[in-house]
Amino acid sequence: MPLTIEAALSAGRTALEGAGVETSALDARLLLEAAMDADTARIVAEPDQALDTRQEEQYRWFLERRQNREPISQILGRRAFWKDEFEVTADTLTPRPDSETLIELAVDHFRRGAPRRILDLGTGTGCLLLSVLREFPDAAGVGVDVTPGACQAALRNARRLGLDSRTRIICGNWGTAIGGVFDLILCNPPYIAERERETLPPEVTEFEPHQALFAGVRGLDAYRALIPGLAAKLAPGGALIVEIGHGQGAGIGQILMESGFYVAARARDLANRERCLLATVAHT
Numbered sequence: 001m002p003l004t005i006e007a008a009l010s011a012g013r014t015a016l017e018g019a020g021v022e023t024s025a026l027d028a029r030l031l032l033e034a035a036m037d038a039d040t041a042r043i044v045a046e047p048d049q050a051l052d053t054r055q056e057e058q059y060r061w062f063l064e065r066r067q068n069r070e071p072i073s074q075i076l077g078r079r080a081f082w083k084d085e086f087e088v089t090a091d092t093l094t095p096r097p098d099s100e101t102l103i104e105l106a107v108d109h110f111r112r113g114a115p116r117r118i119l120d121l122g123t124g125t126g127c128l129l130l131s132v133l134r135e136f137p138d139a140a141g142v143g144v145d146v147t148p149g150a151c152q153a154a155l156r157n158a159r160r161l162g163l164d165s166r167t168r169i170i171c172g173n174w175g176t177a178i179g180g181v182f183d184l185i186l187c188n189p190p191y192i193a194e195r196e197r198e199t200l201p202p203e204v205t206e207f208e209p210h211q212a213l214f215a216g217v218r219g220l221d222a223y224r225a226l227i228p229g230l231a232a233k234l235a236p237g238g239a240l241i242v243e244i245g246h247g248q249g250a251g252i253g254q255i256l257m258e259s260g261f262y263v264a265a266r267a268r269d270l271a272n273r274e275r276c277l278l279a280t281v282a283h284t
């Protein structure tokens with residue numbers, strides 16, 4: 001008997017619940033929408049509509065992967081961030097809504113004079129760089145990542161969003177391979193402390209790239225490695241915006257200060273946690 005939308009949603013919800021997925025109803029719907037190439041309105045309005053064989057096979061395959069706790073973003077290969085949708089792969093961190101705080105802070109800080117040269121360290125999907133390039137149409141940017149697969153994904157995202165003529169992607173170690181100065185430097189480095197590994201869900205520990213997540217005992221190793229070289233890369237009047245983890249504000253503020261920066265602004269995410277710092281350099 002053909003499977004209807006209503007029956008598929010119900011079976012999917014039960015299967016995902018059994019696998020410990022907290023958002024089972026939402027995830028079943030998202031996977032069904034993707035399998036049927038349908039929008040939410042159709043899924044809601046046509047509960048008696050039957051899936052064809054290909055749609056049913058696809059849905060079962062998606063459900064199986066989600067039952068193994070693969071993140072929805074990797075199953076679908078995309079995630080919305082700021083004003084666009086970004087390709088996501090096993091080599092890239094899935095863009096998080098909290099990171100939109102960096103874009104808001106950049107837009108707010110540069111509202112009286114847009115940056116022209118932008119650097120994004122640890123670009124991953126390119127979501128930070130490409131979102132600020134969309135906000136500042138006269139700017140050009142460089143994204144750097146150490147993971148070749150992430151660099152390729154960032155480049156594909158730039159092309160798909162029509163921003164490739166203003167984007168360069170470089171595979172390398174933080175800012176070491178980059179010459180010149182920038183008006184805006186963005187960085188969302190790995191910042192999870194090793195001891196937190198056990199508290200994370202399998203979606204993160206088993207599927208997201210560890211190079212994008214973990215950074216030593218206190219989660220500060222990447223900041224220590226990359227911040228000291230950055231003051232020399234900031235143009236006069238420029239700003240560095242870094243994402244930080246919960247409770248890391250004081251430690252990273254100290255690293256910034258020791259590296260010639262002054263913390264000029266702090267911004268909080270939707271959960272009211274301090275999420276990023278904006279630092280400048282006093283040029284003489």
Ligand SMILES: C[S@@+](CC[C@H](N)C(=O)[O-])C[C@H]1O[C@@H](n2cnc3c(N)ncnc32)[C@H](O)[C@@H]1O
Pocket residue numbers: 092093094095096099121122123124125126127128144145146147150172173174188189190191211212213
């Ligand atoms: C937390 S993810 C951020 C990804 C993306 N910018 C975002 O906000 O979603 C950190 C990124 O830094 C990259 N990375 C880790 N170590 C690096 C290094 N030494 N040099 C350059 N990039 C590095 C990782 O591959 C990963 O893509």
